[in-house]
Amino acid sequence: xxxxxxxxxxxxxxxxxxxxxxxxxxxxxxxxxxxxxxxxxxxxxxxxxxxxxxxxxxxxxxxxxxxxxxxxxxxxxxxxxxxxxxxxxxxxxxxxxxxxxxxxxxxxxxxxxxxxxxxxxxxxxxxxxxxxxxxxxxxxxxxxxxxxxxxxxxxxxxxxxxxxxxxxxxxxxxxxxxxxxxxxxxxxxxxxxxxxxxxxxxxx
Amino acid sequence: xxxxxxxxxxxxxxxxxxxxxxxxxxxxxxxxxxxxxxxxxxxxxxxxxxxxxxxxxxxxxxxxxxxxxxxxxxxxxxxxxxxxxxxxxxxxxxxxxxxxxxxxxxxxxxxxxxxxxxxxxxxxxxxxxxxxxxxxxxxxxxxxxxxxxxxxxxxxxxxxxxxxxxxxxxxxxxxxxxxxxxxxxxxxxxxxxxxxxxxxxxxxxxxxxxxx
Numbered sequence: 001x002x003x004x005x006x007x008x009x010x011x012x013x014x015x016x017x018x019x020x021x022x023x024x025x026x027x028x029x030x031x032x033x034x035x036x037x038x039x040x041x042x043x044x045x046x047x048x049x050x051x052x053x054x055x056x057x058x059x060x061x062x063x064x065x066x067x068x069x070x071x072x073x074x075x076x077x078x079x080x081x082x083x084x085x086x087x088x089x090x091x092x093x094x095x096x097x098x099x100x101x102x103x104x105x106x107x108x109x110x111x112x113x114x115x116x117x118x119x120x121x122x123x124x125x126x127x128x129x130x131x132x133x134x135x136x137x138x139x140x141x142x143x144x145x146x147x148x149x150x151x152x153x154x155x156x157x158x159x160x161x162x163x164x165x166x167x168x169x170x171x172x173x174x175x176x177x178x179x180x181x182x183x184x185x186x187x188x189x190x191x192x193x194x195x196x197x198x199x200x201x202x203x204x
Numbered sequence: 205x206x207x208x209x210x211x212x213x214x215x216x217x218x219x220x221x222x223x224x225x226x227x228x229x230x231x232x233x234x235x236x237x238x239x240x241x242x243x244x245x246x247x248x249x250x251x252x253x254x255x256x257x258x259x260x261x262x263x264x265x266x267x268x269x270x271x272x273x274x275x276x277x278x279x280x281x282x283x284x285x286x287x288x289x290x291x292x293x294x295x296x297x298x299x300x301x302x303x304x305x306x307x308x309x310x311x312x313x314x315x316x317x318x319x320x321x322x323x324x325x326x327x328x329x330x331x332x333x334x335x336x337x338x339x340x341x342x343x344x345x346x347x348x349x350x351x352x353x354x355x356x357x358x359x360x361x362x363x364x365x366x367x368x369x370x371x372x373x374x375x376x377x378x379x380x381x382x383x384x385x386x387x388x389x390x391x392x393x394x395x396x397x398x399x400x401x402x403x404x405x406x407x408x409x410x411x412x413x414x415x416x
Contacts, residue, residue, distance in 0.1 A: 163297070178260070178261075178278070179280075180280075181278055182277065182278060182293075183275060183276065183277055183278070184256075184264065184275075184276040184277075184278065185275055185276070186268060186272045186273075186274075187272045187273045189273045190272070190273045190274065190275050193250070193251060193273075193275065194275050194297065197251075197297045197298060197299065198297050201296070201297050204369075
């Protein structure tokens with residue numbers, strides 16, 4: 001049994017979602033520098049995420065969810081997920097209430113961070129997903145785990161996965177990702193080819 | 205020409221014997237890098253896999269100038285291992301038949317086509333060209349029956365084509381992996397691998413002789 005665990009932003013979506021939200025609602029200046037420093041690895045992901053949700057949580061939750069429901073996806077990757085829905089999982093630090101419509105399009109099991117909603121606004125972060133726990137969960141079930149991601153918050157999950165695939169489809173992967181990755185791809189075609197090859201090797 | 209084989213190009217090494225301080229994939233030969241020549245040879249192969257280690261980012265960026273659908277494989281232990289480890293890592297989740305191609309190898313374009321069109325497993329060899337050769341011993345039917353660092357009929361250059369399921373991890377060389385599967389069909393080609401500076405100069409002359 002192989003379980004494919006995907007990061008969401010930049011791996012399944014063709015855009016990073018938090019900057020997209022910031023741009024749409026005109027708060028990009030508040031978030032741009034923080035995003036850049038996070039991708040560069042200069043601000044720890046958890047700290048950055050808390051600070052970004054503090055800014056973006058003031059926006060209407062339903063409008064954010066609607067916006068993310070329309071985000072551009074890597075269609076070949078989504079097609080692979082649809083074809084192997086039982087064995088594909090999304091692990092995203094994103095908030096569950098923001099990705100509800102997006103999750104319907106991807107049709108996969110989602111593990112997310114959580115937030116408390118009052119009056120259509122986020123008032124408190126209640127959980128931050130540690131993606132490595134998703135990997136451990138499936139490994140403990142006896143699965144061979146494949147983690148696909150590109151950011152600093154993917155590193156520990158990639159380290160624990162049986163096979164790790166770094167993606168550079170949206171931006172150059174974080175240096176820490178490249179220091180532990182088994183594979184690196186820059187296109188949907190290459191990613192899907194590798195995923196199918198992993199499947200056929202496992203099934204042989 | 206679509207092929208069902210995967211091609212694994214091993215580019216993880218330091219190239220220390222060459223003494224130019226750069227990994228061999230980035231060597232310039234007649235106006236283009238060595239990896240650019242190789243990617244051109246394999247432009248019709250869907251599954252091209254490049255194993256990277258030393259100067260990985262530079263090699264990756266060079267490859268991306270020519271095609272974006274390559275699968276890169278990391279050999280993080282490139283300092284402690286040789287081509288056998290890179291080939292294992294490159295082939296373990298590949299198509300059933302895998303062509304092993306050292307990143308320091310130039311093969312005449314006509315013979316690259318021959319390699320791609322040859323069905324099944326083989327070991328390719330050439331007339332002796334390089335300074336630091338490993339030899340192959342060939343029987344009367346053209347099968348490769350042995351490798352030797354002392355003497356033999358031809359020089360082992362690669363590529364080799366082998367069933368992925370046979371490839372096992374080794375920190376040694378590819379020919380060490382192949383030894384346990386001998387005899388294997390042989391394929392004589394025109395090829396030049398680059399281990400020393402003299403090999404590099406010979407490779408430039410070799411390319412000039414192609415009359416492309």
